Amino acid sequence: xxxxxxxxxxxxxxxxxxxxxxxxxxxxxxxxxxxxxxxxxxxxxxxxxxxxxxxxxxxxxxxxxxxxxxxxxxxxxxxxxxxxxxxxxxxxxxxxxxxxxxxxxxxxxxxxxxxxxxxxxxxxxxxxxxxxxxxxxxxxxxxxxxxxxxxxxxxxxxxxxxxxxxxxxxxxxxxxxxx
Amino acid sequence: xxxxxxxxxxxxxxxxxxxxxxxxxxxxxxxxxxxxxxxxxxxxxxxxxxxxxxxxxxxxxxxxxxxxxxxxxxxxxxxxxxxxxxxxxxxxxxxxxxxxxxxxxxxxxxxxxxxxxxxxxxxxxxxxxxxxxxxxxxxxxxxxxxxxxxxxxxxxxxxxxxxxxxxxxxxxxxxxxxxxxxxxxxxxxxxxxxxxxxxxxxxxxxxxxxxxxxxxxxxxxxxxxxxxxxxxxxxxxxxxxxxxxxxxxxxxxxxxxxxxxxxxxxxxxxxxxxxxxxxxxxxxxxxxxxxxxxxxxxxxxxxxxxxxxxxxxxxxxxxxxxxxxxxxxxxxxxxxxxxxxxxxxxxxxxxxx
Amino acid sequence: xxxxxxxxxxxxxxxxxxxxxxxxxxxxxxxxxxxxxxxxxxxxxxxxxxxxxxxxxxxxxxxxxxxxxxxxxxxxxxxxxxxxxxxxxxxxxxxxxxxxxxxxxxxxxxxxxxxxxxxxxxxxxxxxxxxxxxxxxxxxxxxxxxxxxxxxxxxxxxxxxxxxxxxxxxxxxxxxxxxxxxxxxxxxxxxxxxxxxxxxxxxxxxxxxxxxxxxxxxxxxxxxxxxxxxxxxxxxxxxxxxxxxxxxxxxxxxxxxxxxxxxxxxxxxxxxxxxxxxxxxxxxxxxxxxxxxxxxxxxxx
Numbered sequence: 001x002x003x004x005x006x007x008x009x010x011x012x013x014x015x016x017x018x019x020x021x022x023x024x025x026x027x028x029x030x031x032x033x034x035x036x037x038x039x040x041x042x043x044x045x046x047x048x049x050x051x052x053x054x055x056x057x058x059x060x061x062x063x064x065x066x067x068x069x070x071x072x073x074x075x076x077x078x079x080x081x082x083x084x085x086x087x088x089x090x091x092x093x094x095x096x097x098x099x100x101x102x103x104x105x106x107x108x109x110x111x112x113x114x115x116x117x118x119x120x121x122x123x124x125x126x127x128x129x130x131x132x133x134x135x136x137x138x139x140x141x142x143x144x145x146x147x148x149x150x151x152x153x154x155x156x157x158x159x160x161x162x163x164x165x166x167x168x169x170x171x172x173x174x175x176x177x178x179x
Numbered sequence: 180x181x182x183x184x185x186x187x188x189x190x191x192x193x194x195x196x197x198x199x200x201x202x203x204x205x206x207x208x209x210x211x212x213x214x215x216x217x218x219x220x221x222x223x224x225x226x227x228x229x230x231x232x233x234x235x236x237x238x239x240x241x242x243x244x245x246x247x248x249x250x251x252x253x254x255x256x257x258x259x260x261x262x263x264x265x266x267x268x269x270x271x272x273x274x275x276x277x278x279x280x281x282x283x284x285x286x287x288x289x290x291x292x293x294x295x296x297x298x299x300x301x302x303x304x305x306x307x308x309x310x311x312x313x314x315x316x317x318x319x320x321x322x323x324x325x326x327x328x329x330x331x332x333x334x335x336x337x338x339x340x341x342x343x344x345x346x347x348x349x350x351x352x353x354x355x356x357x358x359x360x361x362x363x364x365x366x367x368x369x370x371x372x373x374x375x376x377x378x379x380x381x382x383x384x385x386x387x388x389x390x391x392x393x394x395x396x397x398x399x400x401x402x403x404x405x406x407x408x409x410x411x412x413x414x415x416x417x418x419x420x421x422x423x424x425x426x427x428x429x430x431x432x433x434x435x436x437x438x439x440x441x442x443x444x445x446x447x448x449x450x451x452x453x454x455x456x457x458x459x460x461x462x463x464x465x466x467x468x469x470x471x472x473x474x475x476x477x478x479x480x481x482x483x484x485x486x487x488x489x490x491x492x493x494x495x496x497x498x499x500x501x502x503x504x505x506x507x508x509x510x511x512x513x514x515x516x517x518x519x520x521x522x523x524x525x526x527x528x529x530x531x532x
Numbered sequence: 533x534x535x536x537x538x539x540x541x542x543x544x545x546x547x548x549x550x551x552x553x554x555x556x557x558x559x560x561x562x563x564x565x566x567x568x569x570x571x572x573x574x575x576x577x578x579x580x581x582x583x584x585x586x587x588x589x590x591x592x593x594x595x596x597x598x599x600x601x602x603x604x605x606x607x608x609x610x611x612x613x614x615x616x617x618x619x620x621x622x623x624x625x626x627x628x629x630x631x632x633x634x635x636x637x638x639x640x641x642x643x644x645x646x647x648x649x650x651x652x653x654x655x656x657x658x659x660x661x662x663x664x665x666x667x668x669x670x671x672x673x674x675x676x677x678x679x680x681x682x683x684x685x686x687x688x689x690x691x692x693x694x695x696x697x698x699x700x701x702x703x704x705x706x707x708x709x710x711x712x713x714x715x716x717x718x719x720x721x722x723x724x725x726x727x728x729x730x731x732x733x734x735x736x737x738x739x740x741x742x743x744x745x746x747x748x749x750x751x752x753x754x755x756x757x758x759x760x761x762x763x764x765x766x767x768x769x770x771x772x773x774x775x776x777x778x779x780x781x782x783x784x785x786x787x788x789x790x791x792x793x794x795x796x797x798x799x800x801x802x803x804x805x806x807x808x809x810x811x812x813x814x815x816x817x818x819x820x821x822x823x824x825x826x827x828x829x830x831x832x833x
Contacts, residue, residue, distance in 0.1 A: 040356035045233065049362075073651060073731065073753050076643055077738045077745030084739075100643065104755045108645045118503055121234055125363045150811075158781060159646070159808040165442075168435040172502040175431075176210040177439020178218040178285060178365045179234055179501055 053129050056091045063095055072099050090119035094132055101139060107163045110143050114166045117173055124173050136170055143167035185389070189408040192382075192391035193415030199378045200293045200416075201423035203241070206370035210429065210438035211297050214241065214382070215290035216465040217281030220490040221499070222366045223347075226358055229491035234364020238351050240372050244379015245466065246344040246483075249473025251380070252387035261337025263477025266327030269523060270478050273326075273461045274468070274485020275492065276516045277454055281465065282493035283500050283509045284308070284450035285439050288393035288464045291451060294440065296420035298432030301440045301447065308448035312455020313397045319460060323529035326460060327478075337475030340483055344473075351376075365439070386470045394455060394464035439502065446505040446513065453516045460520070563593050563772065566600045566614035568623060571709040573599045580618065582801040585789035590779035593772065602677050606630065615765045616776065621818050622679040622827070624761040628812070629829040632766035636773060637780040637807040638814075639760035642732045646808040647756035649731040650684025653748045655719050660726060663692045663751045669725035671696065671703040672715035677828075678730065679818055681712055684754035685728035687821045692752065701725075713737065720747055732759070736803075757818050758810055780807040 002008065059082065066075035076099050083092040093116030101109035113123075113136060122128040124136060147167055151160045181187075196214065203213030212218050225236030253259035281287045284305050286294060291309060294302040350358055351372070361367045369375065386392065389412065396409035404410075424430040434442070441447070458464040461482060463471060468486070471479035493499040498512045565584060569576050576599045584597040598614045605623055608614070609631060617624070617633060627633040638646040654660035660669065666689075674681020682705075689696050696703055704724075706714040715727040716737060731753065737743045762780060764773045783806055788795045799806065823830045 041228075041359045042356075042362075045359065046362065071750060073649075073734075073750040074745055074748070077734065080643070080735065080739060081745065096643070103644075103649070103753070105644045105647060108643065108647075108756075111645070114503075118501075122363050125367075127367065128363050153813075154811045157809050157811060159810065168442075169502055171436030172438065172440060175436055175438035176365065176368070177437075177502075178209050178212045178215060178221075178290075179439065179499075 050129075056089070056130070059086070060091055060095060067099065072103055075099055076103075088119065090116040090123065091130070092116075093119065094123055094130075097139075098132075098135065106143065106146060110139065110147070110163060110166045110170070113139060114169055117170065121173065121179060133174070137174060140167055140171050140174060144171070183408075186408050186411065188385065188389045189391050189412035190415045192385045192389035193412035194419045195382060195385055196289065196391070197293075197296070197416035197419030198423055199382060200289060201297075201420055201427060201429065203370050203375065203378055204293075204429065205423075205427050206374055207368060208370050208375075209365040209368045211294045211299060212286070212290055212365070212439060213293060214466075215286050215293070216242070216245075216469065217278055217287040217486075217490070218290065218365075220278065220465070220486050221282070221494055222361075224487050224490040225366065225494065226360060228357060228359060229487065230494035232364075232494045233359075234361050235366045235494055236359045236361045237366040237369055238347060238358065238360070239369070240351060240376035241379035241382075242469070243344050243348050243351065244376050244381075245383040245386070245469045246341060246473040247348065248380035248383020248385075249387040249470040250341040250344075250383075252384040253474035256388070258387070259337070259475045261335055261475040261477065263336045263480070264327075265478050266527070267478070267481050269326050269527070270461055270481045271485040271488070272519065273457050274482040274487075275489035276457050276519065277465050277468075277482070278486050278489025278493055279498060279509075279512045279516050280450045280453035280457070282450075282489075282498055283505055283513050284447050284454070285441065285500050287466065288397075288451070288454060288458070289466055292393060292416065293420055294437070296417060296430075297424045298430050299437040299440050300432065300434045301437055301442060301444065304444035304447040305451040308451030309394065309455040310397060310401075311448070312452035312457075313394060313401060313459050314455075315452070316456045316459025317398060317401060319456075319524050319528075324460060324524045324527055325529055326523075326527050336477035337480070339477065340472040340480035341475075348376075383470060383473060386466065387474055390467075392464050392467035392470070394458040395467060397455070398459055441500050441502055441504045443500070443505045446500070446510060449513050449517070450500075453513060453520070456520055457516075460523075560588075560592060560594045562596060563616065564596045564598050564614035565616040565618060566598045566605065566609060568605055568617075568619040569599055569601050571711075575709075579802045581791050582789040582796045582798045585791060586783070586787060586798045587776060587779055589789060590782075591772065591775040593775075602675065609765070615768050617763045617765075619761060619763070620677065620679055621758045621761055621815055622677050622683055622822065624763055625815055625818055625822065626677075626829045627763060628815075633763040634766065634768075634773065635810070635812050635815075636762040636764055636777050638758050638810040639762075640805040640808055641759070641803065642735050642805075644731070644756040645805070646758055646810055648680050648759045649754045649756045650680035650682075650688070651729050651731050651734065651753040652685050652688060652726060652751045653716070653719060653729045653734070654726050654751055655722070656747055656749050658725065658749075660751065661749060663688070663694070666726045666751065667694060667699045668701050670723075671700050671726045671728070672718050672724040673703055673705050673728045674712050674715065674730065675705060678712075679757060679821075680730040680732065680754070680759065681715075681728055683818070683821050683825055683827055684757065685752075686825045688752045688754055690824060713742075716743065726751070754821075755817060757821075758815055760804075761815075762807070777809070781809060783807060 063075045063079050066078060079092055079096055093112045097109045097112035100112055117123055122130045123132045125131055126133055144167055147163050151164045154160055200213040204210055219239035219242045221235055222237045222239050223242055224230050225232055226238040288309055291302055291305045391412045396413035399407035399409040465486060468479045468482040472483045496508055497506050498509045500509050567576050567580050581597055584595045588595045600608055606626060609627060617627060640646045642648055660666060676682050686696060712730055712733040716729050716733060718724040719727040738745050783799060785799050787798045789798050826832060
């Protein structure tokens, strides 16, 4: 591979290009190149994410306000409007799950949480500002106990079995693993 | 058998693969996914910008370690041999099919047994599927199915995949702006970088020396039985994985509430059957393909490229299963996969006249 | 000879065609379903005729829809006018206790699935902010056998120490059809101070834009309880009951049935989200309420 002029030319080209590349990278190390080229995707994504969290807080603020006043049914009616307006947004389903649970509709609460978590797994993450991991864990514990007992008392009941399956889905998501 | 040094290398490979498979999850990787080649490839494809699931993007150091560890072993023991040119395009497609099968099951054959040894009984359907797939593949080989003429000597193409993974290693440390790492989701769960890399290098090294892989073990057990060293390596894997799962408190037997698992057993079976079948035809499971690519096998390298394409597609097209189950696209992809492999068997069969 | 054979063959084929073309309908068994009137006979028919046809298609039985006034329901059921019943949950309990009907499936509709709640509402800004404020006020109830338009609210008031018979200025039940809507509008436009409103109606009216969620204050609300229910008379063929249950549980939004030559979406026509399999014990909270409020089937004079 180092026999004739052509080989030598190729080796020389290779060396020159590699040196040029190292010089180029060395000169720009630590510069603002990343931001200037608009390629720092991680930062852009974090900013978009935080903007989204802010928007969610603003959109669903009236619902949270009603809940704080103890007006769960009014909050539910308000939420209905928002869920219809933003059907792909998981937050409405999660809030609905929280309200339904407080109102004693456990099966429907579980179904709402499942719909929300399927749309956005961030609600299970400890690190997310949207995290509801603790609430979901408590819901699963309650679901396993109450829905599990109903399933045991009514073997073959498909509605209760379907509810228990939803609890197990949340349980599986809480357990982690690859998605 | 026990006086043979290679026997002990195989056993050590099994012990390390099973042990580190559990420990990496303890150290930060997703539950039951201490080692999962398909998950790692999906994550890495995402980190490189090939798929945009914001919860599945991380350049997994273990993956880089597997290839570079294998390269180091092959170079040190003078086993690096650049070779390739056997049915390149079918191998590329095979790599994609491997990822489809793994994504529908949720895990590669290594993770299949890591799941099972952690008590995830839903993996039983996958075990049955893998065994069935390997059996079909072995029957295919016995009947003359061969993707292409064996090992043509190559000139330099065997260097390309190790070089590409060396480049990925540079990216991993340089962290250029175009690389995206998840801040949330399973890709945000990872063991410390240097530990992951070291584990990958160690496993790549010993896997190259031992030729140990899960699908290969199943195949050899089927063909040779107790005389196969792979059987003992496989048993060592199981012992290490079960033992460490119990000790680390991650052993949780049952069908329900398992991490990264679903209850669609038929599709788990079919997913792993596809992986088993394809793996036998192309000479190894996803892990083995990485190891072979590291020792200069450009054919395996093309499978690896196919796996990266597949890893991106299963996420972008919604083929990958989740705890909620298998999507329609996932089911359709599995059936298309079987159709492609069956058609391939017809096309690539050496028939005696 | 050949012509004769051909003629015979032609006649046989023609007969076969005639027989094959005969509709099997009319030969199937006929089973009647009594539907409790919701607002009017016309509305109930419009809602549930597609469902009845769907059941006929799925079960292979000619189901006939019989719209029945709530107060005549038990009498007509006793008289054997229909074998299957579609009623609210209180009427189901009355039929269960008195006639031994067996539950088939429970209707799903609204936020609480196969359950809904009763609420006591007042107009926002009326000065009525809590349940204690309703003493001496004008209240409108729904029909007396309405579990979430009467029973649940009556029970809520008793639990809060308010006796509707003595502690209100008066209470009344709006006459005619669409009682629930009337009383909600009645509160909104000041005819009544307070109303016993089924949450399902509040949800529906808000969704249709008839009212705004901000128009009202919910003073109290019951726990969710089961609502509309399909049941079968004691002794009905178990195989038939099983088939009806399967068909109801399998009902999907895309399922259609033919009514007057037109194919209609069954769930959309009936305003429902499907059916669930609730055990009879899930109706126990209604039984307890009925006992506390002294309502049938536990009424004591």
